[in-house]
Amino acid sequence: MNKHSNNSNQSNRRIRYMPGLDGLRAIAVMGIIIYHLNKLWLTGGFLGVDTFFVISGYLITSLLLYEYENTGIINLKRFWLRRIKRLIPAMLVLVVTVTLATLIFKPEQVVSIKHDAFAAIFYVSNWWYIATDVNYFEQFAFMPLKHLWSLAIEEQFYIIFPIVLITLLLTVKKYRNVTLIFWVISLISLLLMVVISQPHMQHSRVYFGTDTRLQTMLLGVILAFVWPPFKLKHNPNHILRNIIDVIGTMGLFVLLLLFIYVDDNSDWIYNGGFYLISGLTLFVIISAVHPSGYFAKLMGNALFVCIGKRSYSLYLWHFPIISFMHSYYVDGQIPIFVYVIDIVLTIVFAEISYKFVETPFRKQGIKAFSLNKYRKSALIRTVLLLAITIPTIFILAGAFDRFGKEQINNKSTSYNTEDIDKYLVRPIPVDNINFLGNSNFKKDKDSDVYTDLKPLLIGDSVMVDIGDTFKMHVPNATIDGKVGRNLYEAIPLSDDKYKAYNNKSKQVVLELGTNGDFSKAQLEELISKYGKANVYLINTRVPRNYESHVNQLMADAAKKHDNVTLIDWYKRSEGHSEYFAPDGIHLEQSGVKALTDEILKHIASKETSK
Known part of the structure; x- marks a missing residue:
């Protein structure tokens, strides 16, 4: 039983x-x-x-x-x-x-x-x-x-x-x-x-x-x-x-x-x-x-x-x-x-x-x-x-x-002019010939080389992409780009390395927002680090859900602060798939030239109008 x-x-x-x-x-x-x-x-x-x-x-x-x-x-x-x-x-x-x-x-x-x-x-x-x-x-x-x-x-x-x-x-x-x-x-x-x-x-x-x-x-x-x-x-x-x-x-x-x-x-x-x-x-x-x-x-x-x-x-x-x-x-x-x-x-x-x-x-x-x-x-x-x-x-x-x-060896995760300038003597463009391979530079008065500008550029991997090209146009620029950098990471960086740029005669370009969202308070804190300088915010084109939010925060900040100018990369790159690598973010050479041109256009226009 x-x-x-x-x-x-x-x-x-x-x-x-x-x-x-x-x-x-x-x-x-x-x-x-x-x-x-x-x-x-x-x-x-x-x-x-x-x-x-x-x-x-x-x-x-x-x-x-x-x-x-x-x-x-x-x-x-x-x-x-x-x-x-x-x-x-x-x-x-x-x-x-x-x-x-x-x-x-x-x-x-x-x-x-x-x-x-x-x-x-x-x-x-x-x-x-x-x-x-x-x-x-x-x-x-x-x-x-x-x-x-x-x-x-x-x-x-x-x-x-x-x-x-x-x-x-x-x-x-x-x-x-x-x-x-x-x-x-x-x-x-x-x-x-x-x-x-x-x-x-x-x-x-x-x-x-x-x-x-x-x-x-x-x-x-x-x-x-x-x-x-x-x-x-x-x-x-x-x-x-x-x-x-x-x-x-x-x-x-x-x-x-x-x-x-x-x-x-x-x-x-x-x-x-x-x-x-x-x-x-x-x-x-x-x-x-x-x-x-x-x-x-x-x-x-x-x-x-x-x-x-x-x-x-x-x-x-x-x-x-x-x-x-x-x-x-x-x-x-x-x-x-x-x-x-x-x-x-x-x-x-x-x-x-x-x-x-x-x-x-x-x-x-x-x-x-x-x-x-x-x-x-x-x-x-x-x-x-x-x-x-x-x-x-x-x-x-x-x-x-x-x-x-070849691809493994050529991966670049940062671009910092302080490190580069220690080991690299950059050639001087002569008669429209540039030893780094870009032949668009001119030596006469219409030259697109801006020797009088000394801006600071802080950014993420997109900044790494444009580093060399921008440096050729603005040889006295200080560029600090790092793959994966978020906006909030630039706040302590500003205190540690770049306090001297909080000055009326300085230009500060911030290209941040590719890697994630940030708050209005964080953006305001970063801008306050350069409250006396002319600050240029580059908005972003990134196929992620936070794109519109970070771009809106930058647009609002530009309207709020007299010393802040918006560089509208989102608008400039619209419809130009040839600018981008397959990820839709990092730049091909045509995109590098376009973003460099957009930054220079805004800085040169504002600085020469003083």
Whole structure:
């Protein structure tokens, strides 16, 4: 009798398929794809990654607890084997394909892609990007494997977490105490993020770090203890079911609002925001996994389930496709048909991956590959894989590094005339010939070389772009440009190095706003550092959501202060895609000349009118 009762109990508590979770996966991956297509369309779409983290923590813990309760053990070997079969084959095919495609279409990027590929293969992409300080410069660069940082965190979690869980179950034993321990660890992870992150600074360390992102997955772990899907009643009372549906609906509504309104430059998300947002996701999961709820049925509709089942494939392929396609266009000026191609190719490649790589390998394991001519599908799969893998091995071995060295060596992250003037003797233009390669200079009275001007120029990477050209026109200029610089970083710089420019006879040009938003107070503080000088504010053209705000602040400041003049680069560059590199921000030579001309036009006009 007891045996029969135990068998019946286990049967009723077996893990069931939860289509509502696939529906939530569908929403998460669609948010991520829209965000990567164009950040302005869904500024908080990146939060879909955290949704995946919470789901992963919840589902994996649920499966492990189910196994532990029904067998008394957790078979780690079997668990890890399932993860390998589920995740690694598709990822390796992606890495191999992207690496080979880079050699064919973007050979100058072959060295950087090789490094990223190694990091991806060993699931350490997140720490690789932290170690190489991927922040501003890389966010505009061609990095088609960058999205694999999140998969690296998940895989690290899958390796370590089951061991920790087993240890706690065997030693602490009581679920309540185990849950409390995981909650404390999640708070420690949250605290690490808060302590390490700094206001208005680049957040790559806390965003990519496994330790700082662990908080999100552990919230899912905790929910698995509190709300295990295999213990939920199929027929709860009417009031309880309605409550469950309401909290899920409200949670999803607020989550979608966050997808729309949260900005990746917001400091608050690094100071508890991710924790709160992930906590909100728990309410959606509570409703999505309930076997009898209307919300779960709605989330588990056929379309969402179809997308959710392919969410891993869609996530893998969308970013490389977008990276390759958009690299041939100026960011912010991409035609609509390109976005359509992005979506179509993403669906096609994801479906190929899902049907011919993920599913066969998950079901058949290594038997999905064969050189037996009578197993046509396996044979074709094997031949194609070898065809792309063999040349990729040569790429990873460094056989094609020579194509990428020049670009690596020529990356410039700063331009400072103090450093340059120590080691460089600049040639004097003679008879319209300039030894630096620009033959537009004249020696007569109409010369476009302004030897009487001695302006200070402070800026970011755009200033780095124009540094040499501007210096040739204004040899006595002091130029301080640095990649990734934000406006607030120029405030202490003004006190430390450039106090002497707060003088009526001085000109100060500020080109800041490319890398992020700033407040009116911050702009006013910077302007006050040069309250006696003539200040020139260069507004920005940057395909980011803060563009209009920073430009409006500069326009307002120019109207407010008599000593402030607006240099309208946004207007001057309108319709001139040839001015810009593919990122839509950094300048080609024609853009360098245009911006230099615009600055000189304003300074020369104002200074000669005195």
